[in-house]
Amino acid sequence: MTDITILQQYKKPRLNQRHKTLIYFIFAVVLLLCIAISGSLMGEIAITTRSDAKNLLPSMAHPFGTDWLGRDMLARTLKGLSISIVIGILASVISAILAGILGVLAASFGKKTDAVIEFLINVVLGIPHLLLLLLISYALGKGMFGVVIAVAVSHWPMLARVIRGEVLAIKEAPYVKIAKKLGQHNLKIARKHMLPHIFPQFLVGFILLFPHAVLHEAALTFLGFGLKPEQPGIGIILSESMKYLSLGMWWLAVFPGLALLSTVLLFDLMGSSLRSLIDPHSANK
Amino acid sequence: MKTGHAVAVYLVKILVKLLLVLLAVSIICFVLISVSPVDPIRMYVGEVGMRNIQPETLAKLESYFGLDTPLTIRYFNWLSDFVRGDMGTSLIYRQPVIDVIGVRFVNSFALMLTAWLFSGILGFFLGVIAGIRRGRLTDKLVKGYSLLLASTPTFWLALVMLMVFAVWLKWFPIGLSVPIGVDASKVTIFDTLHHLFLPALTLSVIGVANIALHTREKMIDVMAEDYVLYAKARGKSTFSILRHHGIRNVILPAITLQFASIGEIFGGSVLVEQVFSYPGLGQAAVNAGLSGDSPLLLGIAVISAALVFSGNFIANALYGIIDPRIRRGLKND
Amino acid sequence: MSQKELLKVENLSVSFTGYERGFRQIDLQVIENLNVTVKKGEMVAVVGASGSGKSLLAHTLLGILPPNSTACGNIYFEGELLNAQKINQLRGKEIAFVPQSVTYLDPLKKVGSQVRKDKKVIESYRKQQELFSFYDLPAKTDNLYPFELSGGMARRVFLSAAMMETPKLIVADEPTPGLHLEAAKNSLKHFREFADKGGGVLLITHDIELALEVSDRIAVFYAGTTVEEAFASDFQSENLLRHPYTKALWRALPQNGFAPTPGVQPYVKDKPQGCVYAPRCSVYSSKCNSKIPMQTIRNGSVLCACAK
Numbered sequence: 036m037t038d039i040t041i042l043q044q045y046k047k048p049r050l051n052q053r054h055k056t057l058i059y060f061i062f063a064v065v066l067l068l069c070i071a072i073s074g075s076l077m078g079e080i081a082i083t084t085r086s087d088a089k090n091l092l093p094s095m096a097h098p099f100g101t102d103w104l105g106r107d108m109l110a111r112t113l114k115g116l117s118i119s120i121v122i123g124i125l126a127s128v129i130s131a132i133l134a135g136i137l138g139v140l141a142a143s144f145g146k147k148t149d150a151v152i153e154f155l156i157n158v159v160l161g162i163p164h165l166l167l168l169l170l171i172s173y174a175l176g177k178g179m180f181g182v183v184i185a186v187a188v189s190h191w192p193m194l195a196r197v198i199r200g201e202v203l204a205i206k207e208a209p210y211v212k213i214a215k216k217l218g219q220h221n222l223k224i225a226r227k228h229m230l231p232h233i234f235p236q237f238l239v240g241f242i243l244l245f246p247h248a249v250l251h252e253a254a255l256t257f258l259g260f261g262l263k264p265e266q267p268g269i270g271i272i273l274s275e276s277m278k279y280l281s282l283g284m285w286w287l288a289v290f291p292g293l294a295l296l297s298t299v300l301l302f303d304l305m306g307s308s309l310r311s312l313i314d315p316h317s318a319n320k
Numbered sequence: 321m322k323t324g325h326a327v328a329v330y331l332v333k334i335l336v337k338l339l340l341v342l343l344a345v346s347i348i349c350f351v352l353i354s355v356s357p358v359d360p361i362r363m364y365v366g367e368v369g370m371r372n373i374q375p376e377t378l379a380k381l382e383s384y385f386g387l388d389t390p391l392t393i394r395y396f397n398w399l400s401d402f403v404r405g406d407m408g409t410s411l412i413y414r415q416p417v418i419d420v421i422g423v424r425f426v427n428s429f430a431l432m433l434t435a436w437l438f439s440g441i442l443g444f445f446l447g448v449i450a451g452i453r454r455g456r457l458t459d460k461l462v463k464g465y466s467l468l469l470a471s472t473p474t475f476w477l478a479l480v481m482l483m484v485f486a487v488w489l490k491w492f493p494i495g496l497s498v499p500i501g502v503d504a505s506k507v508t509i510f511d512t513l514h515h516l517f518l519p520a521l522t523l524s525v526i527g528v529a530n531i532a533l534h535t536r537e538k539m540i541d542v543m544a545e546d547y548v549l550y551a552k553a554r555g556k557s558t559f560s561i562l563r564h565h566g567i568r569n570v571i572l573p574a575i576t577l578q579f580a581s582i583g584e585i586f587g588g589s590v591l592v593e594q595v596f597s598y599p600g601l602g603q604a605a606v607n608a609g610l611s612g613d614s615p616l617l618l619g620i621a622v623i624s625a626a627l628v629f630s631g632n633f634i635a636n637a638l639y640g641i642i643d644p645r646i647r648r649g650l651k652n653d
Numbered sequence: 654m655s656q657k658e659l660l661k662v663e664n665l666s667v668s669f670t671g672y673e674r675g676f677r678q679i680d681l682q683v684i685e686n687l688n689v690t691v692k693k694g695e696m697v698a699v700v701g702a703s704g705s706g707k708s709l710l711a712h713t714l715l716g717i718l719p720p721n722s723t724a725c726g727n728i729y730f731e732g733e734l735l736n737a738q739k740i741n742q743l744r745g746k747e748i749a750f751v752p753q754s755v756t757y758l759d760p761l762k763k764v765g766s767q768v769r770k771d772k773k774v775i776e777s778y779r780k781q782q783e784l785f786s787f788y789d790l791p792a793k794t795d796n797l798y799p800f801e802l803s804g805g806m807a808r809r810v811f812l813s814a815a816m817m818e819t820p821k822l823i824v825a826d827e828p829t830p831g832l833h834l835e836a837a838k839n840s841l842k843h844f845r846e847f848a849d850k851g852g853g854v855l856l857i858t859h860d861i862e863l864a865l866e867v868s869d870r871i872a873v874f875y876a877g878t879t880v881e882e883a884f885a886s887d888f889q890s891e892n893l894l895r896h897p898y899t900k901a902l903w904r905a906l907p908q909n910g911f912a913p914t915p916g917v918q919p920y921v922k923d924k925p926q927g928c929v930y931a932p933r934c935s936v937y938s939s940k941c942n943s944k945i946p947m948q949t950i951r952n953g954s955v956l957c958a959c960a961k
Contacts, residue, residue, distance in 0.1 A: 042713060042724040042737050045670050051678055154341065161345040161632075163624045165587030166605060170621055173609050174352040250473055254591055257475050258606050273476060277595070285483050292476035299471040544719070550757040553715040554770060554814070555745025564771045565759045572761075644798040645760060 056308045063305035067120070070298060074117025080110040082267075093286050100286035103279065112291045115269035116298055118262070122179065123249040123302075126186035130248070131241040134191035138198025142206070149199075156192040164189060168251055172260045182261040186248050194240040201233050235313045242306035246299040253295055269295045330640045334633060342629045346402075349621040350395050358612035402622070408615035412607060417619040420604060425623070428593070428600030430512075432585050434520040439527030439585075440578040447532040448570060451539020452562065462532060469529035474588045478522045478595035485518055492518045519596045523588050530581060535574050542569045572642055579638070582631035586624050658732065659853040660691040660714075660822055665726030667709050667718065680723075682924075684709055684877045687726070688947065688954070689855070691822065696844060696854040698864035698885075700902075701874025702918055707857045708753075711826040714855075715750050716740040730822070745770075749815035753827035755807040758799035765795030768814045777817070784813035788843065805836040812843055822853045829860055841867045861902055870953075873899045876918050876929040883953045895955035898930045928958065 085105035093100040099108035141152040159167070171185035205211055205228070214224050255261040256270025264271055269291055276287035361381045362370050383389075389397075401407070407417035450462035486492045493515055542548060543566065551561045590602030597603070601620050608616035667684040684706040691697045701707050712718050714728065716737060728735045730743060744750070758767055768784075769777040785794055788809040794802070802810060808828055815823055825844060829837040837860075844854045845867045858864050864871060865885050873881045873896065881896040891909075894900050901914040916933035925931050928941040940958040947954050 038727075039664060039725045040727050040734060040736055042716075042726065042728070042735075042740070043718055043722060045721050045723045047670060047678070053678075154344070157341045158344045158348060160583070161341045161625050161628055162349070162621060163583035163586035163590075163628060165590050166621055166624050169590075169605065169609050170349060170352045170617070173358070173617065174356045176357045246471060250471075253473055254475060257473075258591070258594060259610050260606075273473075273479065277479065280479065280483055281487055283487065288476070288479045288483065292473065292479065295476065296468075296472050299473075300468070303467070303471055546752065546754070546756040547759040549712075549717040550750065550752050551759075551770075553717050553744050553750040553752075555741075556770060560771070564762070568761050569759065643761070645800050 053312065056311050059304055060308040060312065063301045063308065067298070067301050067305065070113060070294075071117045071120050074113035074115070074120070077110040077114040077117075080107055082106065090284060093290070099290040100284075102275075102287055103284075108286065108290060111267060111272055112269070112294045115267050115272050115291065116294055118266060118268045119249050119252055119270075119295070120298065122183055122186070122252050122262075122268070123245050126183045126190070126248045126252065127241055127244040129183070129187035130190040130244055131194060131237065133187065134194035134240065135198055135237055137191065138195040139202055141195070141199040142202035152195070152199075156195060159189060159192050164251070165254060168255050169258070169260055172255060177260055178263055179261075179266065182252055182255055185255065186251050189251075190244050190247055194237075194244060197236060197240055198233065201236050202229065205229050205232055239306055239310040239313060242302065242309060245302040245306065249295075249299055249302065327640055331637055334636045334640075338629050338633050338636075342625060345625040346399065346622050347395065349618055349625070350398060351391070353614050353618050353621075354391055354394070356612075356614070358614065362612075398618075407619040410608070410616040410619075411613040412611050412616065413613075417615050420616060421601065421619055421623055424599060424601045424604050427598065428589055428602060430516060431519055431523065431593070431598065431600060432582075432589050434516065435523035435527055435588075436578065436582070436585055438520070438524040440531055440574075442524070443528040443531030444535050444571070444574050446528065447535025447574070448539055448562075448567065450532065450536040451543065451570075452558070452566070454536075454540055454543075459536070462536065466529040466532045466536075469526055470533070472526065474522070474526050475591040475595055477526060478519070478592045481518050481522050482595060515596075515598070519589075519592045519598050522592050522596075523585065526588055527581075527585060530584070531574060531578055534577050535570055538570050538573050539566065542566055545569075572638065575638060576635040579631040579635035583624075583628045586627060657692045657694075658690060659693045659695075659730070660689075660855065661727075661729040662687060662689045662710070662714075663727040663729070664688065665710070665713065665724070665728070667706070667713060667722060667724045669719075669722045671721065682877065684713075685924075686878055687874075688879050689872045689882065691853040691855050693821075693853055694848055694851050695870065696848040696856060696868045697870045697872060698856040698858055698861075698868035699872045699874055699879075700858055700861045700864050703859055706877040707859075707874055708826050711750065711824045711855075711857055714740070714748060714824050715744045746818050747821045749818065749820035749823050751808075751811045751815050751823060751825040751828050753830070755799050755802060755804075757811070758802075758807070760799050762798075763795070764797050764799060764802065764810055767799075768810060768817060770817065780817060781813065784816050788813055804831045805833075805840070808832065808836075808840045809843075812840075820852065822855065823847060824855045824857070826857045827859070828856070829858060829863055837863055838866070862906060873902065876924055878929060878956060879954075880930060880957065881953065881955045887951075887953065893951070895950050895953060896930070896957050897934045897936055901933075901935075928956075930957075 083106060085101070087105065089101060089105040090103055097107050097109065099112055101107055102111070137152050137155070141149045162170070167189045168185045171188060172181035175181035175184055208228075211224060211228050214228060219227075252261060253268065253270040253273070256268045257274045258270075259274065261270055262268040264275075272291045273288060273295075276284070276291070279287050361378065398408075405418055407421070409415065410417050410420050413420050446462045446466075450459040453459045548561055548565055551565055556564075586602070589600060590605060592598070593600045593602040594606055601624065605617060605620045605624075607613070608620065665684055665687040666682065669681045669683060671679060671681060687706075687710065689697065689699060689710070699707055699710060709718065713724050713726075718724055728740075730739075730747070733739070735743070740748075758764065765781060768781050781795070782792070785792065790806060790809050790813065794806065794810065799807070811828070823844065828840055828844075832840060841856075841863060844856060848854045848869075856864060856868060861871070865888050868885050871881075871883050871885055871888070872879050873883070875898050881894070881899045883894060883899060887893040887895075888903060891900050891903050894903055898914075901912075903909055904912040905914065914933060919925065919929065919932065925942075927943050928934070928945050931937050931941040934941065936959055938959065943958075945956055945958050947956050949955075
């Protein structure tokens, strides 16, 4: 047997890519759960003021330091994050449901409905996002309700487009056409053939709405339009920290901000790893 | 000649479509502001004034703000004033809204344009490099940077920048686009740039992420296209392929994206202006919203929508003019 | 090795790494132990159904396989053993590629500059104009965008592009689909002319009828392997052919009765152990389950345990 020349060799990754993705996904979910749960348990500590522990630099006892009232910043941050996560989930759920309904409507009820919904999408995207948020919360009065609705009604367009595209694509799929020819009821086709295909896309879209929802909630609150000061969302903590920046109290802004950044990143990781598990094609990117 | 005609038809179609969107946006803004629990009269005369107000004055004010007319009529009145350049009077600045917007627009425009250009060019460049060197270290760095920045709250990055460069290093002023106590006429270009730098840098650093990620994906797609394979099979070098096929096919989507993301940059500028106390449209919008200055908020909302509109129009128009499939394809229909 | 041999492909295998549903990473062996030879002045057609891995042969010869693939095998060009680097040096110069569809042209660039490989020297312009008129392309073709080309024009543009340098071997991947019979024949005629002038042509096609009209030899592909290399003249009679699959192909030709063969080509993942054709073979016996050696019969080669 003569030698064989190797013309091209694909180097396999050491770790199975999909196992790695699964590990990422689990990691993100567990960490987020920890943040949410520990935050909701922090209620007492987060509002405990201690006159003997004001303005402390980060230390072993207070990893994130303390603020001008002696409150532990780690506890406040966790509490703030858990509030933001709850709002984010609430807003994303509403937004995703809106997106699902409008996306399916656009794809199923003919050209006119499609055009109307596309117009609606363009209108929502026609105002700078943050300004729309600001306007809606202005219209609804500030506070939790305003933020949730504002974030919910401004985030659906992208996912609606995705869902619309998916439904349109499946409607053209041979197995759906065959089912139709066989005289299967539309509802049955939708339930048996379309739902199993669209639901995973919907789920991923929903999770990927999260990071945006959390970021925008924080931004809105930071600007003073969102949560009230008595609901110490992460945006409130950061906007309060601004007053103390020139005094050199950097830890008031740095750690809560980093924590917010990590939360957003974790949600993003959760969504994108789930997507690549569901849709292997995108995993190769 | 015929091609020119086809492009014109295409442009007019888009223009009409986008103008309709803009009109709808203005209606929505108007309605949102009108249903707000914020009472413009209370905002105008203040709490004390409200207690001592004469019924006839109140009636006069109500008709001034149009509260006694139905919403639709009010909208059309507002619209007809708006197209003539009258956006009402700002309640907090006690000046015509158009004047407030005029001054602040210039400031915001300088900020946004700088960030837009800088993030666009840098993001495109990084995206192209990452796309070609997919899976290598450069790619991982660019991708990591972009994903990280995409998750970074803009206002927090602004806070960190402010802390590092203004509070600690004292390289830049903490706020305002011009030094306090200096006559506006004596403000030099240098002062303006000095105050513009940090906000623009923050906005650019954030803006890079989106364009870099998109360009990277597009570049990866293009490098797997048949025509790139063919060019390789004909012995072209990677550099030549990049120069003659890669950039050409990636730049149009990138420019389009950048034009279409003006809304994002505007949103970013609202946050950044707030942190740096930079007197632009965003800061005015926040002030207007917080103190119930409905005319100003409405004016800014519509102007910002017009900005988004222009971006979208340019993006679409570019496709029509640059892509031969649209330009020449139109000839046939 | 004979001096006349221009290209010799020995034991070529190509595999892809991918993921199945779930977490298992798998290697798909798409081409296995493929052999084919092209002599100077000869036109060899590689025929086989779609999915048999024909196009990958072309992509291997030009070094444009996708990144998640692995390829190994001995490829000799004018007697010299090639490696990846040498393929990169030869492609576009001594080995020219004629791709299958207009998607191989950049949609945003005019045809002319693509044919000239963006060279801006008078020499290139002159040569390109010569070739365009030689292949009956109107002068304005230069200024057209790819989407404005007809199928036939696109083929001739690719031919012109191949001839811009002076290649010794042309690898043509499915150059006829979508063309009228006349245009297809015309297109193949140009390849024939190139071979008659001493060049070599490796024509990859699924259209056995057209291939028989112009080619000297036919390599029959089945499930990633060459099952037979025969002379075009062998197709005059079923008895001259060696492999049962080739015979089945012959019987499926319109002039020989249009007889379809039952069954389908096995999917790469579930290829049988021994002979790849065994499940569909009419003369299947237990011999077919072990490894089959390549045999030479009547100057052609065949991969079959019972070929005569």
